[in-house]
Amino acid sequence: MSEEDWESEIDNAAVCVPSFSNLEQAFQDNQKSSSSNHDFNKNFGSFERGFENTKGNRSDRGDFGRGRGRGGYGTFNKDWDSNDNQESGGFSNNKNEENGSFGDGRRRGFQRRGGFDDDGKRNGFQRSGGFNDETSGFGKGRRGGRGGFGGGDRNENTSFTSHHGFGNADEKTSLTNRNDFNEETSGFGRGRRGGRGGSSFSGFGSEDINENTFASRDGFNNESSSFGIGRRGGRGGSSISGGFRGRNEDVGVKSGKGQDEFESSDQGPRVTYVPPPPSDNEADIFKHYETGINFDKYDDIVVDVSGSDAPPAILTFEEAKLPDTLARNVHKAGYEKLTPIQKHSIPIVMAGRDLMACAQTGSGKTAAFLLPILAHMMANGVASSSFHPLQEPEAIVVAPTRELIYQIYLDARKFAYGTCVRPVVIYGGTQTGYSLRQISQGCNVLCATPGRLLDVIKKEKIGLSKVRYLVLDEADRMLDMGFKEDIYALLHSPGMTSTENRQTLMFSATFPTQIQSLAREILKPDYLFVVVGQVGGACSDVEQQVVEVEEYGKKDKLMEILQEIGNERTMVFVKTKKKADFIATFLCQEKIPSTSIHGDRLQKEREIALKDFRTGQCPVIVATSVAARGLDIENVSHVINFDIPDDIDEYVHRIGRTGRCGNTGRAISFFDRRGDDEQRIARSLVKVLADAHQEVPAWLEEIAFSAQGMPGFNPRAHRFASTDDRKRGGFSEDQRISGYSPSVAQMEENWE
Numbered sequence: 001m002s003e004e005d006w007e008s009e010i011d012n013a014a015v016c017v018p019s020f021s022n023l024e025q026a027f028q029d030n031q032k033s034s035s036s037n038h039d040f041n042k043n044f045g046s047f048e049r050g051f052e053n054t055k056g057n058r059s060d061r062g063d064f065g066r067g068r069g070r071g072g073y074g075t076f077n078k079d080w081d082s083n084d085n086q087e088s089g090g091f092s093n094n095k096n097e098e099n100g101s102f103g104d105g106r107r108r109g110f111q112r113r114g115g116f117d118d119d120g121k122r123n124g125f126q127r128s129g130g131f132n133d134e135t136s137g138f139g140k141g142r143r144g145g146r147g148g149f150g151g152g153d154r155n156e157n158t159s160f161t162s163h164h165g166f167g168n169a170d171e172k173t174s175l176t177n178r179n180d181f182n183e184e185t186s187g188f189g190r191g192r193r194g195g196r197g198g199s200s201f202s203g204f205g206s207e208d209i210n211e212n213t214f215a216s217r218d219g220f221n222n223e224s225s226s227f228g229i230g231r232r233g234g235r236g237g238s239s240i241s242g243g244f245r246g247r248n249e250d251v252g253v254k255s256g257k258g259q260d261e262f263e264s265s266d267q268g269p270r271v272t273y274v275p276p277p278p279s280d281n282e283a284d285i286f287k288h289y290e291t292g293i294n295f296d297k298y299d300d301i302v303v304d305v306s307g308s309d310a311p312p313a314i315l316t317f318e319e320a321k322l323p324d325t326l327a328r329n330v331h332k333a334g335y336e337k338l339t340p341i342q343k344h345s346i347p348i349v350m351a352g353r354d355l356m357a358c359a360q361t362g363s364g365k366t367a368a369f370l371l372p373i374l375a376h377m378m379a380n381g382v383a384s385s386s387f388h389p390l391q392e393p394e395a396i397v398v399a400p401t402r403e404l405i406y407q408i409y410l411d412a413r414k415f416a417y418g419t420c421v422r423p424v425v426i427y428g429g430t431q432t433g434y435s436l437r438q439i440s441q442g443c444n445v446l447c448a449t450p451g452r453l454l455d456v457i458k459k460e461k462i463g464l465s466k467v468r469y470l471v472l473d474e475a476d477r478m479l480d481m482g483f484k485e486d487i488y489a490l491l492h493s494p495g496m497t498s499t500e501n502r503q504t505l506m507f508s509a510t511f512p513t514q515i516q517s518l519a520r521e522i523l524k525p526d527y528l529f530v531v532v533g534q535v536g537g538a539c540s541d542v543e544q545q546v547v548e549v550e551e552y553g554k555k556d557k558l559m560e561i562l563q564e565i566g567n568e569r570t571m572v573f574v575k576t577k578k579k580a581d582f583i584a585t586f587l588c589q590e591k592i593p594s595t596s597i598h599g600d601r602l603q604k605e606r607e608i609a610l611k612d613f614r615t616g617q618c619p620v621i622v623a624t625s626v627a628a629r630g631l632d633i634e635n636v637s638h639v640i641n642f643d644i645p646d647d648i649d650e651y652v653h654r655i656g657r658t659g660r661c662g663n664t665g666r667a668i669s670f671f672d673r674r675g676d677d678e679q680r681i682a683r684s685l686v687k688v689l690a691d692a693h694q695e696v697p698a699w700l701e702e703i704a705f706s707a708q709g710m711p712g713f714n715p716r717a718h719r720f721a722s723t724d725d726r727k728r729g730g731f732s733e734d735q736r737i738s739g740y741s742p743s744v745a746q747m748e749e750n751w752e
């Protein structure tokens, strides 16, 4: 069979899989019994898609991978769907023995060597070689052909029996070690090594299944496709929790260095996810939430504009003299009054100046750059772009996360509604072909994550010679480690307009002085710097509270707070991806409908998670730093820092997910005085609290004071430029004294 044939093989395989009706029933029961599991069922929907037309009795024969006597992808027999896997061995051997699949031990199946056999309860998938030995697996491993439910010694101590797993929930044997499952072993169809296929099966079975069952998936599927088809990942395999994973679907992280926010088409499996198109309904396009009681108080915030010949601020939208359609759209979006950053940025951008702008979270920075760009483009008679394989946009907006760039795109689309300006969004985790199709249909304003942008430039689908506006949103992040290289690559891409011939605009709520000097290199020398309030200051509408909790007491404290909060929308930030899954799962078990978002989740899952959070289906989302910046979600009443970030800017962005647009919010941060991050951040935290007129606990002040002796702590460093760094001769004290280092949270999210 040729390479290409695998796809059809897997398609056909769908017909041959066993019946999941019992299982489905179990899931449905499950859904009824617990409100926390709806996502699982949603995922199950996808799963069905992958295995549609299943024929009941074929299960006896296994063969997810459709025959060839290779065991294929195994069998789901009655033990499976009755959630008895642990007790009875789950994938009991009888039916499968003959057929490979889950049976027939050593070389092919699950039993004998542990896995789902009679020892299931004791061993789960573990100990004696995981599911199989090196060559077997659900079918067979690399040498054996297809399948590869994984295996290998690494599975030791890694069982599969938790809420994420096959069987009944069992905290003790939960999936916290799930990643071990894969490393260097085949693991459920760990593609390249694992042969063809396999499955992740995360979240089959018990009543504890819920949205977070996905958690194990990535562990299993890393570098593979598993149940998908996967170029590298071998052929086939499944990601049941995430639905069918097609060929070469994204697994998120670019290996080695780099951001999790994008993937390069050169590396790793190809992505097939095509996001659903946004609604075309006008009411949906202009849907917005109300400004809060403190919106008018924005006017009291001190604004500092530095640089020469700054144009005067405008006070009203009328003064902006926006083209009629744009003005109408602004009105329809519910914008009646300008925020301070808009008052200053709009005339500056319209005057053709470069800009570095810093204003508190949730104060309308997106419109502050989109409106003048669109107005300018319209006033200059932008040509309606039409189909062409190479597009040359007039404006490019770059942001560090997929969800954020999508949000910016929606804003651009809203403001450009009914005009000939066509915004397009492209981002990692989605099919490249889809991005290219979107671009080729016409593109005036390109919103992109950096990796995907470089990709399409390299493919010569985007030309840069007409770029008049380049926006870096969350600019400090974009110039920080991880993204900096890409931004420089963008700036030096062939055909890119020179600094003199374009306007470069940078926006953020934080701007460490070190980054300001980097930023200067890509701005015109006469750029203007607008600071609303204090650079890096927290949003004044967020009530901040720091609670001392030791690590082991955090879960209980979280429960206590969430029970108090009730159904209000809450974001819980943790330090690692694994912890995000773990906490979300824990909350679901405690009957608090929760979801999670982090860089190891598939893009589709990330979008579903966010949607569930936005709609209130899951009022709690547990997130890593991937969700810290920019996300604008209505009615987030609380942010809880389960783990304190090790970087004060990260803290400011995280708590800025609440208290937006004049609304009030509350942030509660757990502080374990023995933690390194806590020691590192203590002093800056005290300053942020004090600056925002929040209560600073005495014990925190004490810790901050004693933190001076901590390694890595720089007592003279202050990260709070009150204004333009040029005023201090271009170098900050902390820059001179110590090098800038990225936050550990960023490292975890981006580099892991």
Ligand SMILES: Nc1ncnc2c1ncn2[C@@H]1O[C@H](COP(=O)(O)OP(=O)(O)OP(=O)(O)O)[C@@H](O)[C@H]1O
Pocket (backbone or CB within 6 Å): 288, 289, 291, 334, 335, 336, 337, 338, 339, 342, 359, 360, 361, 362, 363, 364, 365, 366, 367, 508, 509, 629, 630, 631, 632, 656, 660, 661
């Ligand atoms: N002038 C305005 N009138 C009413 N609502 C506005 C106005 N400007 C912005 N908004 C709304 O305020 C919310 C926050 O705006 P936006 O997301 O642009 O904030 P931001 O400053 O970019 O925040 P962050 O720093 O977190 O990225 C959005 O819902 C936006 O639609």
